[in-house]
Amino acid sequence: MNTVDFDRYxxxxxxxxxxxxxxxxxxxxxxFETFYRRLHTFDEVAAAIRDLVVRGAPAIGISAAWGVVLAxxxxxxxxxxxxxxQLQPAFDVLNASRPTAVNLAWALGRMRAVLAKSGSxxxxxxxxxxxxxxxxxxxxxxxxxxxxxxxxxxxxGVLTHCNTGSLATAGFGTALGVIRAGxxxxxxxxxxxxxxxxxNQGARLTVWELQEDGIPATLIADAAAAHLMKTGxxxxxxxxxxxxCANGDTANKIGTYQLAIAAxxxxxxxxxxxxxxxxxxxxxxxxxxEIEERDPGELLxxxxxxxxxxxxxxxxxxxxxxxxxxxxxxxxxxxxxxxPDETGMRAVFGTP
Ligand SMILES: CSC[C@H]1O[C@H](OP(=O)(O)O)[C@H](O)[C@@H]1O
Numbered sequence: 001m002n003t004v005d006f007d008r009y010x011x012x013x014x015x016x017x018x019x020x021x022x023x024x025x026x027x028x029x030x031x032f033e034t035f036y037r038r039l040h041t042f043d044e045v046a047a048a049i050r051d052l053v054v055r056g057a058p059a060i061g062i063s064a065a066w067g068v069v070l071a072x073x074x075x076x077x078x079x080x081x082x083x084x085x086q087l088q089p090a091f092d093v094l095n096a097s098r099p100t101a102v103n104l105a106w107a108l109g110r111m112r113a114v115l116a117k118s119g120s121x122x123x124x125x126x127x128x129x130x131x132x133x134x135x136x137x138x139x140x141x142x143x144x145x146x147x148x149x150x151x152x153x154x155x156x157g158v159l160t161h162c163n164t165g166s167l168a169t170a171g172f173g174t175a176l177g178v179i180r181a182g183x184x185x186x187x188x189x190x191x192x193x194x195x196x197x198x199x200n201q202g203a204r205l206t207v208w209e210l211q212e213d214g215i216p217a218t219l220i221a222d223a224a225a226a227h228l229m230k231t232g233x234x235x236x237x238x239x240x241x242x243x244x245c246a247n248g249d250t251a252n253k254i255g256t257y258q259l260a261i262a263a264x265x266x267x268x269x270x271x272x273x274x275x276x277x278x279x280x281x282x283x284x285x286x287x288x289x290e291i292e293e294r295d296p297g298e299l300l301x302x303x304x305x306x307x308x309x310x311x312x313x314x315x316x317x318x319x320x321x322x323x324x325x326x327x328x329x330x331x332x333x334x335x336x337x338x339x340p341d342e343t344g345m346r347a348v349f350g351t352p
Contacts, residue, residue: 004149004184006142009173009213012166014059015066015134022066024054027167031208042071042090049097049104052199056168057242057278058137061103064094065130068111072126080118080125087115099290100251100319101242102280107133133277137170140275140333141177148178148238148273148331149185157190157234158182159225162253163205164240164273174240174273176209178331183215191217192234194225196253198298198316222255229266237263241274246349248324248340249286250274254317260326269328276334281349286321294318 016023016036022045023036037053039045045067048054054063071090077083095108111129118125152158158179162168165176172180182188191210196202203219210217220228228234237259243251250256250272260270283289296314301307308314330337335348 001185001187004142004146004181006172009166009171009180012209012212013171014054014056014167015062015170017066017069017130022063022070024048024063025167026053027055027205028052030167031204040070041074042067042094045070046093046097049094055201056163057101057103057240058169058174058275059167060098060101061107061277062130062134062137062170064097064104065107065111065133067094068108069123069126069130072123077122079120080115080122083118083122084112084115098292100292101278102283103242103277106277134170137275137277138172140277141169141172141174143333144174144273144275144331145172145177145181147333147336148175148271148329149181149187151271151329151331151336152178152182152187152236154187155189156182156187156236157192158188158236158238159192159194159220159228159234159259159268160206161194161202161237161239161256161259162196163201163209165206165209167205167209168240173209174275175238175271176206178238178271178273179210180213180215190233191215192220192228193217194220194222194255194259196255197222199318201253225259226262226266229262229268234268236269236271238271238273241272241278242319243283243289244272244274244279244330244345245283245285245289246281246345247285247342248327248330248337248345249289250322250324250327250330251286251289251291251319252322254320257320257322257326260322264326270322270326271329271331272322272327273331276332276349279332279345279349281345286323289319289321291317291319291321
């Protein structure tokens with residue numbers, strides 16, 4: 001088995017901290033424009049998360065943490081507790097920017113906890129914590145990449161959905177990290193990516209990231225997935241997650257649920273890859289997850305041009321929940337849970 005050269009994949013970075021401003025690679029204009037937007041305030045960070053300048057569960061958590069640092073730079077306080085009182089509105093605005101990915105609340109919780117126990121050095125403590133959140137995410141992705149790839153037999157084909165690569169994380173990616181490791185190790189022969197309508201994360205971002213790495217990939221229409229499985233070209237569906245509940249139910253990009261149903265029908269396995277920051281043991285099961293609904297305009301237009309007759313009504317939920325019994329493996333940096341259920345999740349993530 002070949003080893004994984006992680007440095008080969010480190011060139012796409014969606015989030016850059018300069019010490020003064022946050023720079024976000026604007027994912028709305030990729031792959032044809034590579035443009036870092038410079039943000040100076042927490043309000044700008046919240047808007048960037050809401051408008052998908054930055055997206056992907058771990059990446060929005062990291063960005064929100066830097067948003068707190070930007071807000072903190074405007075505050076004068078003697079210790080962390082005093083700063084926390086003044087920063088509460090910033091925490092609230094950042095937390096409300098997107099509802100489904102738990103990484104956002106998780107990262108803000110870490111920043112809040114650091115403030116609560118800091119003295120006069122609270123600002124540098126916050127900065128160090130934001131950096132730690134990003135550094136730990138990259139390390140988790142590399143671990144998960146190898147752990148997930150181990151489940152894949154040599155000669156396999158895989159299908160992925162949405163974008164779970166460097167763009168969605170601090171680097172390397174979650175599901176795309178497993179695919180990178182699996183290709184590097186010689187296990188994966190063929191990679192397919194669904195377009196991921198309506199925002200086209202698969203078409204605009206995933207196949208571009210793979211092309212940058214020199215990994216051949218084939219784009220399919222989302223509607224071609226069941227046919228792809230029927231023709232025997234894929235053995236695994238490998239996806240990320242925005243929130244994994246205590247029983248293993250998983251919220252991910254809209255369309256994941258129907259992929260899992262089709263996969264079960266065709267004997268294709270489903271792997272969910274996500275860091276522990278995506279695990280929400282306080283939510284018992286998927287029916288309690290808030291599913292973000294975005295502007296129906298995302299469905300009615302393409303590249304800013306109206307493609308649907310005026311007066312048509314559209315509904316645009318952007319996540320769905322895959323029940324745990326349709327998932328074969330949940331891969332985290334803390335452990336791999338096969339045939340996940342509450343017992344398996346609690347064995348890795350603890351009891352309440
Ligand atoms: C590495 S998690 C990526 C995760 O984020 C996506 O959603 P969005 O593009 O709307 O932020 C999707 O659910 C992916 O699995």
